[in-house]
Amino acid sequence: MEDRLALRIQLFRESGQAPQQVTRFVEEELTALAAEGHTVTEETAGMLTSHLVMALTRLLNGEPIEQFLTDEEVAAELAGHPDAVERARAVSFRAEKELGASLPDSEINFLAMHLAVLRKNTVRRDAS
Template identity: 50%
Template sequence: MDRQLAERLEIFERTGQVAPEICRFVRTELDVLDAAGSEITEESAGTLTSHLLLALQRSRDGGALTEFAADETVRAELAGHPDALEQAAALAERAESALDVVLPGQEVRFLALHLALLRQREAMR
């Protein structure tokens, strides 16, 4: 993880936008992606990081995204990336276990889009 992405996490925690344990969880998940060979930088994973932080906090606070106007478009795009959807679902299961936070399907699918994009960037390296 590069310095800028680490700063992003610190800002979310320091400003109180996200609980410290959620920041720790996301940092650990990013470290796992990094260890698996993904390039985890502000450029490649900044949006993924923000989305995951805020999705987990929204879900914890009872304000999870349950309707998304473009959900069918997202589903169609993910049909070509089943591995990203599986990866996002596994991450959601770990979040439920570690944080007692349930991410609804819409959030998991949106997270899967970020993971699919990360993989596409890796393929272009």
């Protein structure tokens, strides 16, 4: 994992903002994405990393996660990225299985948007 992205995760863990089980889960997900050929760096996956760490931490702490309605623009964007939606649902399933934290649909949609952007950034970098 890129040093700057690893540092982001380390800061969450060492500052007490996220439990080790969450940061380990996120590290495993990022490693899997990289193994699939995605460009996983601070630049391409920093926001994805922070979002997932904080969402899982809130769920484990029993804090409510605000439900957002997916507007038409987001729905249209996600319709063009079924692989990102599928991957986000798989991450949610693993989080529920491994951490006992079930992501609500609005969080799955946000995660899918991050994954779609990651895929776009990977494709763009590969084309260069």
